[in-house]
Amino acid sequence: MKTVMKKVLLLGNFGVGKTSLVRRFVxxxxxxxxxxxxxxxxxxxxxxxxxxxxxxQMLIWDLEGKTATNTxxxxxxLGSAAAIIVADLTxxxxxxxxxxxxxxxxxxxxxxPVLVALNKADAASLPEExxxxxxxxxxxxxxxxxxxxxxxxxxxxxxxxAHEVVSDA
Amino acid sequence: MSDFEKLxxxxxxxxxxxxxxxxxxxxxLAEALDDPEExxxxxxxxxxxxxxxxxxxRREQLVDTLSPIIAEVLGHEIxxxxxxxxxxxxxxxxxxxxxxxxxxxDEVVDALYPVIGATVVKAVSQAFRDLLNRINDEMQNTFSxxxxxxxxxxxxxxxxxxxxxxxxxxxxxxxxVFLIHKTSGLLLAQKNAxxxxxxxxxxxxxxLTAIRSFVNDxxxxxxxxxxxxxxxxxxxxxxxxxxxxxxxxxxLEGVPQMTLAQKISEVLSDIVGKYGETIQHFSGDRAExxxxxxxxxxxxxxxxxxxxxxxxxxSAGSRWPLAVMAVLLLAGAAYLGYxxxxxxxxxxxxxxxxxxxxxxxxxxxxxxxxSVEDGRIVLDGAVPDANLSSYAxxxxxxxxxxKETLNRLVVAHRPDPYLEKIRSLEAQxxxxxxxxxxxxxxxxxxxxxxxxPEQRRQLEAIGTIMQIFPEYRMKVTGFSDRYGTPQERRIVxxxxxxxxxxxxxSSMGIDASRIETAADLSLPEETNNTAADDAAARKxxxxxxEGRKGSQ
Numbered sequence: 001m002k003t004v005m006k007k008v009l010l011l012g013n014f015g016v017g018k019t020s021l022v023r024r025f026v027x028x029x030x031x032x033x034x035x036x037x038x039x040x041x042x043x044x045x046x047x048x049x050x051x052x053x054x055x056x057q058m059l060i061w062d063l064e065g066k067t068a069t070n071t072x073x074x075x076x077x078l079g080s081a082a083a084i085i086v087a088d089l090t091x092x093x094x095x096x097x098x099x100x101x102x103x104x105x106x107x108x109x110x111x112x113p114v115l116v117a118l119n120k121a122d123a124a125s126l127p128e129e130x131x132x133x134x135x136x137x138x139x140x141x142x143x144x145x146x147x148x149x150x151x152x153x154x155x156x157x158x159x160x161x162a163h164e165v166v167s168d169a
Numbered sequence: 170m171s172d173f174e175k176l177x178x179x180x181x182x183x184x185x186x187x188x189x190x191x192x193x194x195x196x197x198l199a200e201a202l203d204d205p206e207e208x209x210x211x212x213x214x215x216x217x218x219x220x221x222x223x224x225x226x227r228r229e230q231l232v233d234t235l236s237p238i239i240a241e242v243l244g245h246e247i248x249x250x251x252x253x254x255x256x257x258x259x260x261x262x263x264x265x266x267x268x269x270x271x272x273x274x275d276e277v278v279d280a281l282y283p284v285i286g287a288t289v290v291k292a293v294s295q296a297f298r299d300l301l302n303r304i305n306d307e308m309q310n311t312f313s314x315x316x317x318x319x320x321x322x323x324x325x326x327x328x329x330x331x332x333x334x335x336x337x338x339x340x341x342x343x344x345x346v347f348l349i350h351k352t353s354g355l356l357l358a359q360k361n362a363x364x365x366x367x368x369x370x371x372x373x374x375x376x377l378t379a380i381r382s383f384v385n386d387x388x389x390x391x392x393x394x395x396x397x398x399x400x401x402x403x404x405x406x407x408x409x410x411x412x413x414x415x416x417x418x419x420x421l422e423g424v425p426q427m428t429l430a431q432k433i434s435e436v437l438s439d440i441v442g443k444y445g446e447t448i449q450h451f452s453g454d455r456a457e458x459x460x461x462x463x464x465x466x467x468x469x470x471x472x473x474x475x476x477x478x479x480x481x482x483x484s485a486g487s488r489w490p491l492a493v494m495a496v497l498l499l500a501g502a503a504y505l506g507y508x509x510x511x512x513x514x515x516x517x518x519x520x521x522x523x524x525x526x527x528x529x530x531x532x533x534x535x536x537x538x539x540s541v542e543d544g545r546i547v548l549d550g551a552v553p554d555a556n557l558s559s560y561a562x563x564x565x566x567x568x569x570x571x572k573e574t575l576n577r578l579v580v581a582h583r584p585d586p587y588l589e590k591i592r593s594l595e596a597q598x599x600x601x602x603x604x605x606x607x608x609x610x611x612x613x614x615x616x617x618x619x620x621x622p623e624q625r626r627q628l629e630a631i632g633t634i635m636q637i638f639p640e641y642r643m644k645v646t647g648f649s650d651r652y653g654t655p656q657e658r659r660i661v662x663x664x665x666x667x668x669x670x671x672x673x674x675s676s677m678g679i680d681a682s683r684i685e686t687a688a689d690l691s692l693p694e695e696t697n698n699t700a701a702d703d704a705a706a707r708k709x710x711x712x713x714x715e716g717r718k719g720s721q
Contacts, residue, residue, distance in 0.1 A: 004454045079355070148304065
């Protein structure tokens with residue numbers, strides 16, 4: 001079984017639950033407040049893809065959420081294989097930032113896949129047509145309702161991402 | 170008692186007693202005034218009250234009165250009973266300093282700075298002196314090849330020897346080496362020292378990349394083209410060296426030698442030179458890389474340290490006792506002295522022989538080099554005939570009968586070097602003379618009198634010949650096609666010739682007097698008046714002439 005390393009970005013506004021999602025998912029992470037001064041948390045998770053006979057070693061760059069997304073330097077985004085953009089279903093304005101994150105990611109990593117995780121699905125829901133609208137955004141290959149609290153779809157989002165980065169390469 | 174006295178006693182007797190008593194009291198008072206002890210005793214119970222009252226009512230006057238003497242009083246008191254004053258003041262000094270610092274921090278800092286600076290310097294220099302003493306002991310007690318080299322380096326570079334020794338003795342240790350993809354932070358290769366283990370190297374690589382990106386992003390807003398190249402934490406340092414699409418991060422402890430930094434960039438440039446392309450397109454699968462070879466290359470960075478340790482151990486092993494060294498030195502000096510004497514004697518002999526040959530009427534013309542080799546006199550050089558050769562060795566044998574003579578004189582008619590030189594110069598001159606006269610024709614477009622860039626380049630090549638050989642001259646003849654009056658045709662032809670001349674004179678600096686121009690109105694002999702014939706008529710002809718004046 002071969003091992004492939006991939007850099008995966010986690011983007012989203014402040015407080016949407018990115019860090020909680022990662023914490024729910026990963027095996028290893030530096031302590032939560034580590035590197036916050038530079039606005040990055042790095043975690044690792046190995047996902048085994050049986051059918052591709054591959055271990056994907058995902059190096060997840062959790063980029064500090066800012067309301068003004070432009071403050072994330074492009075250099076952090078460089079060389080990413082995919083991005084997971086997280087929004088908070090209980091604060092619908094965080095969904096409006098998704099295209100902004102998407103634009104920045106696509107500008108730096110053109111053509112790379114993006115998954116959208118709509119977090120806090122345990123506390124709120126979203127009309128199907130809004131979900132469909134998100135799915136139609138360029139580059140977005142999937143939109144999932146997640147909950148870091150219950151664990152809903154958390155594994156799924158990261159596993160889908162692993163799948164994408166391997167088949168994309 | 171008389172009556173008068175009785176009467177007086179009756180009338181004023183009491184007063185007289187009172188007067189007597191008053192007199193006594195006045196006398197006592199006068200006495201008391203002269204005796205300060207008395208005054209003090211009497212006034213002392215009141216002093217407190219007087220002071221109290223004055224402080225209350227006339228505070229300022231009192232301050233004015235007392236302040237001039239306060240310093241004096243204190244100074245006096247400190248001189249007499251300094252210890253007591255110290256005991257009195259001690260409890261408040263700490264507090265006073267604290268107050269002083271909060272209110273006048275800068276003054277305190279300024280005041281203390283020189284003292285603290287000096288204190289630190291003193292402590293540090295003491296520590297260093299101790300270190301130097303130890304090192305000097307070591308230097309004096311041992312004599313080794315390494316120390317000799319160090320002494321030489323110190324002399325040559327002008328660095329104190331002890332400095333070099335410190336640099337050599339500070340320990341350092343490479344713990345880990347990373348090769349990281351620059352933009353994604355993916356770990357390309359990693360190698361640890363045998364005694365170190367690095368957990369989660371992939372995450373460390375990502376973190377380092379994030380830190381690098383952050384710092385570079387931040388710095389690049391301030392200055393252009395800056396790079397972070399070192400991160401320090403505790404005793405460890407991470408050196409970063411970037412090239413191409415990757416960078417090397419070396420985690421080490423202590424202060425490394427310069428050779429390490431050189432090695433790091435050497436290894437990196439090797440890796441980039443060999444695998445730059447592969448690394449640039451690295452997709453995360455290490456199977457794409459020649460990991461074995463890259464590992465081997467990274468290993469070279471650890472090897473610097475091993476070599477360093479080895480050289481230290483080796484130098485430690487090659488310490489010889491001073492006595493042995495001294496004996497060897499003495500023996501060496503004696504041998505050198507003997508060799509010097511032998512050489513001096515040999516040179517003297519050779520010089521004597523040479524001096525004779527230079528004045529000998531038969532030999533003075535020829536270059537004979539006498540020398541002394543291994544005690545034998547050797548004659549080198551060349552003479553025109555065998556008689557002269559044996560004449561030379563006979564003279565040497567008769568004057569230095571104790572020495573063997575080796576005659577290596579060659580009998581040969583050596584060609585005269587000056588003659589040779591002259592011949593070669595003449596040959597070169599002949600070669601120049603053989604450069605054929607250049608004939609060149611440039612054709613012009615209809616109504617044109619400018620050369621094309623290509624023609625201009627060709628003309629300049631001819632001009633170069635003129636620059637090199639000043640005796641060459643040039644004849645430029647302009648022609649025109651059949652159209653126009655003779656006058657018009659002459660103007661056009663002349664203009665073409667002048668254009669050529671102008672290029673040579675103004676842009677190549679050739680003297681105008683060497684170029685002769687002319688306008689020729691003749692047409693090509695076999696013309697059928699076709700367009701091609703016309704084109705062939707629009708031309709200049711250039712002739713390069715070996716034109717020493719009059720020989721044209």
